[in-house]
Amino acid sequence: MTVLPKPLAPHQPSSRSAHVRTRLVVTVLLVLAALVAIYLLGSGDVQVSPGNAIRAVFGAGDPADVLAVQQWRLPRVLSALLVGAMLGVAGAIFQSLTRNPLGSPDIIGFNTGAYTGALVVLLVTGSSAPLGVTAGALLGGLGTAVAVYLLAYRQGVQGFRLIIVGIALSAMLTAANSWLILKAELPQAIGAAQWGAGSLNDATWGSTLGVCVAAAVLLAPCLWATRPLRQLELGDDLAAALGLRVEPARRALLVLGVLLTAVSAASYGPIAFVALAAPQLARRLTSASGAGLGAAAAMGALVLLASDGLAQRLVTGGTLPAGVVTVCVGGLYLVWLLFREARRT
């Protein structure tokens, strides 16, 4: 026997109780991310206790602690959290639009395109100024997105076409990237390859402030995005019959997802698999249907922060890019996903 809080209500309104579970999952994920963040702020060459680390964030305590926490570690932690959140949301948007867990921006070529843009700046112009690389990556990512959209366009864009075209374009760009690297001088090639793995090693307050601004600008419209995304999951005809302007809504969502991906890749390189895995992991935890942007953001933040923490500690000297760890985590997830799908059919 279960005790109902209100005997009058035979069912809890599921639209509300589903929200309760989602909120709980988001809260737990955020608490976990905060704990990992505090641990990462405190550990390293200068060990700081968790309490002192929190105090140091606000500039209080031992000046050496404040220097290590505020100047060395905080930008990196903040960047990981925000970029992870942006990637999680971008993945959720694309997977929902394409109705396919493989329809995430890192699979359909946007990351590869951003890498191409960065490589052109790094190797062809020979400049390694961060601003130039960022601009190159941004243009490369956006350009690829536009190309995929146009090539996949046939009276509106259908999910599966987008994925196939994206994978094809991604393969071509990968070949171009390899060629660019092979042609380069060794030191430049190493630097370029490092960038291509996606690393937070170079996080500074300069780059972090850029990420903060981008996250504020791009994550705010995501509050609007959830409802249209949910309606689009019902199919174009039903979504339209329920009063959604389908093509404008889809285009706005695509632009939002592309910008989130491109900004992330431009900041710290194409960090793979967070956009693929975070929304799916979040969905399994919330057991909600469809896109949960909040849960995907929280999961993305936690995954990238933990991956970056692992990357720093797995190899002493801290040169392992976070992207390598996310590829391993995401790869394991992908294997599991394929295994599960194969068993089901």
Added chain:
Amino acid sequence: MTTAHSAAGTGPGQPADRLRAEQVSLGYAAADVITELSLRIPDDRFTVIVGPNACGKSTLLRALARLLPARGGSILLDGKDIHSLPAKQVARVLGLLPQTSTAPEGIRVRELVARGRYPYQRLWSSWTDADEAAVAEAMAATEITELADRLVEELSGGQRQRVWIALVLAQQTPLVLLDEPTTFLDVGHQYALLNLCRDLQRRHGRTVVAVLHDLNQACRYADHLVVMDAGRIVAEGAPATVITPELVERTFELPCRVVPDPVTGSPMVVPELK
């Protein structure tokens, strides 16, 4: 049951028949499917559209629901061009259940039905008691209240179709359009669904339009029957006056006799032996 549609239910000065097609031409890509078709959907009636495959009946239904722009002529809702009205406003007057719909993976019945409330939601508005009441009422009318917390993918075809109808009912529109709602259902569920459609019209006062395949079901349930062929309306009116052996043979290339349905007296099409 009279089929001469009266002006009952419409206010003074307001033209009867809220939904009309006037000289409308429709098509996809290069070809026109329908040219200069006019049709009035009688208010407070159950209208059924029949016709052979590819005659344009689904195209017409999609256009009536604002999903397809007219290439010529116009679709009028309450006397105004339907494309001049905001999408959400139309969606509060007119609901459509498309031929095939996909439920998102992992969605539960009540949650899916709740998506029918989209036309009433604004950017910052939250779920209201009116939304909750509309969803509960829609589930009660389609007898799926017991299934509210089940996963949609676990349901049988008949149950699932009821869920989709509930979604359209939760939209609380005076006009309900259904595109081949009985496809994929076994014969028992087909009749259950048609009874439900008739109830929507008779008991809940909705104007219902459905595209159906089965002529005998159409004759039995329709107040107003529209027969289409090659993008044209070839006959319309009460089934008893519309359905003749000549019409069926001409439209469906099916030699047949038309006899009174022993249960309802409506016309029943019995194919000849070849």
